[in-house]
Amino acid sequence: xxxxxxxxxxxxxxxxxxxxxxxxxxxxxxxxxxxxxxxxxxxxxxxxxxxxxxxxxxxxxxxxxxxxxxxxxxxxxxxxxxxxxxxxxxxxxxxxxxxxxxxxxxxxxxxxxxxxxxxxxxxxxxxxxxxxxxxxxxxxxxxxxxxxxxxxxxxxxxxxxxxxxxxxxxxxxxxxxxxxxxxxxxxxxxxxxxxxxxxxxxxxxxxxxxxxxxxxxxxxxxxxxxxxxxxxxxxxxxxxxxxxxxxxxxxxxxxxxxxxxxxxxxxxxxxxxxxxxxxx
Numbered sequence: 001x002x003x004x005x006x007x008x009x010x011x012x013x014x015x016x017x018x019x020x021x022x023x024x025x026x027x028x029x030x031x032x033x034x035x036x037x038x039x040x041x042x043x044x045x046x047x048x049x050x051x052x053x054x055x056x057x058x059x060x061x062x063x064x065x066x067x068x069x070x071x072x073x074x075x076x077x078x079x080x081x082x083x084x085x086x087x088x089x090x091x092x093x094x095x096x097x098x099x100x101x102x103x104x105x106x107x108x109x110x111x112x113x114x115x116x117x118x119x120x121x122x123x124x125x126x127x128x129x130x131x132x133x134x135x136x137x138x139x140x141x142x143x144x145x146x147x148x149x150x151x152x153x154x155x156x157x158x159x160x161x162x163x164x165x166x167x168x169x170x171x172x173x174x175x176x177x178x179x180x181x182x183x184x185x186x187x188x189x190x191x192x193x194x195x196x197x198x199x200x201x202x203x204x205x206x207x208x209x210x211x212x213x214x215x216x217x218x219x220x221x222x223x224x225x226x227x228x229x230x231x232x233x234x235x236x237x238x239x240x241x242x243x244x245x246x247x248x249x250x251x252x253x254x255x256x257x258x259x260x261x262x263x264x265x266x267x268x269x270x271x272x273x274x275x276x277x278x279x280x
Contacts, residue, residue: 008093011135012039014086015046022049024261028268029233034225039092040144047074047091048108048137055115056183064116071109078102098143107132118184127190130165138164145226152223159218163234166211170241173204177253201249212238220280222242235267 019042020027030041077083077092094100111132114125121129125147138160146153146251162219172179172187179185180193191200219231240259244252259267 007089011086012093013042015039015090016042018042018046018049018087025236025259025264026233028234028264029229031229032268032272033229033231036142037226037229039090040098041141043090043094044100044140044144046087046138047234050087051109051112051244055112058148066112067103067116074105074109078105082262094144099148100140100143104136107136115185121187121189123189126187129187130168131161134164134168135161136164146231147222147223156218156221159215159221162211163215163218166208166215167233167237168239169204169208169211170237170244173201173208173244173252174240174257196249196253198249198268201252205245208241212241227280228271231275231280232268232271235271236264239263239267 016039019030022089023045026045030038030045033041049072051067054070055063059067073083073085073088074091077088078095079094081096083089083092086256095105109132112128114129114132115143119125139157142153142160146156176188176193176196177185186193188200188204191204209275215234219227221229236259240257243257243259247257271280
């Protein structure tokens with residue numbers, strides 16, 4: 001292996017490590033994809049995670065300056081097809097290999113910038129944030145799964161967006177307390193943290209349920225090489241959503257709801273057997 005190839009592989013290995021350290025659930029889902037998709041999706045996750053860490057974690061630093069530098073380095077990596085940052089180098093490799101749209105990257109970075117300021121979200125800002133923070137991530141992965149098949153990509157575009165939206169909205173509902181207390185955010189438009197109640201919660205849940213239903217149709221049409229991994233992520237988030245639905249609003253405000261590891265294993269086994277039996 002020459003040194004350029006070694007640098008490429010080492011950069012991709014860094015993104016894989018980031019994914020494993022930050023999300024056991026997504027790592028599990030990625031591992032059930034066809035092997036040729038593992039490193040590309042790790043590269044997307046590493047990029048997304050690093051941007052999210054800047055705006056969510058480093059409160060003792062100038063996050064706006066850090067993010068501006070990250071954004072500059074991202075576009076520089078895309079233009080040069082190279083970066084000394086392993087995360088950005090791995091990401092640009094996959095952007096160019098799979099033709100990931102620059103518009104998706106622009107929208108993602110815009111949404112991350114929105115997190116640099118405490119603000120209330122109206123419906124328009126909420127839709128923009130959901131698209132940039134979640135839907136385009138699904139579209140980046142869909143570009144990878146479709147492997148250049150534009151007709152297939154367009155057919156699955158809307159369900160991919162709905163799946164990303166469902167995941168993000170579940171996260172918002174699960175994390176409503178920490179988002180408000182630690183970051184001063186309430187993402188749901190027109191929702192006041194102090195008056196969050198069961199009625200408001202049910203309205204949010206109806207919207208999420210519609211996203212899950214629309215996404216399922218697309219999952220069933222995915223290439224078989226990608227279907228199990230995406231389906232596993234779907235059933236994991238659906239399980240988390242069902243747990244949240246069974247709890248009163250006061251309980252959601254009282255602590256973070258989780259899916260136990262043994263339940264995750266059961267979801268994996270059940271999904272695998274359904275896949276092998278071609279039930280999905």
